[in-house]
Amino acid sequence: xxxxxxxxxxxxxxxxxxxxxxxxxxxxxxxxxRAFDIGVFWALTVPALAVALVTTVVTVxxxxxxxxxxxxxxxxxxxxxxxxxxxxxxxxxxxxxxxILIAGVFCLVTLVYRTPLAHTSTTSIATFGDPKREQAFxxxxxxxxEYRLSQRLLTASIGLIMVAASISKAAVLLSAxxxxxxxxxxxxxxxxxxxxxxxxxxxxxxxxxxRKIIERILSQT
Numbered sequence: 001x002x003x004x005x006x007x008x009x010x011x012x013x014x015x016x017x018x019x020x021x022x023x024x025x026x027x028x029x030x031x032x033x034r035a036f037d038i039g040v041f042w043a044l045t046v047p048a049l050a051v052a053l054v055t056t057v058v059t060v061x062x063x064x065x066x067x068x069x070x071x072x073x074x075x076x077x078x079x080x081x082x083x084x085x086x087x088x089x090x091x092x093x094x095x096x097x098x099x100i101l102i103a104g105v106f107c108l109v110t111l112v113y114r115t116p117l118a119h120t121s122t123t124s125i126a127t128f129g130d131p132k133r134e135q136a137f138x139x140x141x142x143x144x145x146e147y148r149l150s151q152r153l154l155t156a157s158i159g160l161i162m163v164a165a166s167i168s169k170a171a172v173l174l175s176a177x178x179x180x181x182x183x184x185x186x187x188x189x190x191x192x193x194x195x196x197x198x199x200x201x202x203x204x205x206x207x208x209x210x211r212k213i214i215e216r217i218l219s220q221t
Contacts, residue, residue, distance in 0.1 A: 119148075
């Protein structure tokens with residue numbers, strides 16, 4: 001037996017890191033440009049173009065695109081095109097609310113398919129490329145009703161939180177006057193971080209039962 005311990009395989013966190021980077025670019029870029037007296041429209045649109053570039057580069061590097069990736073690219077292309085066509089700060093600001101709404105609805109739609117988004121995402125991230133863990137996730141979904149219920153509850157919670165956040169952001173923006181759009185964007189950014197914090201807390205709580213089920217299956221193999 002080798003005396004050198006093998007390192008555990010790394011989790012596939014590219015999608016998570018990409019999402020975090022996109023949020024940092026969007027929010028950080030907006031306030032950076034505003035600090036230089038750039039107007040609200042371009043302060044929102046330039047970071048969006050940077051996010052589009054990052055998303056495209058990530059997709060090319062992965063050399064593959066799935067349904068979610070295609071949906072994201074289409075969202076970005078359509079909303080940026082509409083923003084540039086209208087040159088409206090309100091339309092540019094509503095873009096993020098539209099992203100979140102579509103993502104939330106997509107989560108909820110996966111509930112009617114065989115496997116909800118929470119299960120497929122957890123399987124992708126938490127198997128660490130280990131065939132035994134992949135088999136454990138497959139077995140849990142196939143044989144344990146409690147696991148399926150937990151993953152559906154997690155998916156529904158994520159989807160509903162995102163839909164509620166997008167509606168709240170849209171309401172704030174649509175109620176703002178022309179001169180108040182910058183303040184409305186500030187409030188929407190606060191709502192974004194509240195949404196993220198809520199997602200982290202709720203996901204952290206609801207993932208515990210599926211995690212224990214997977215650990216139990218692994219201990220039996």
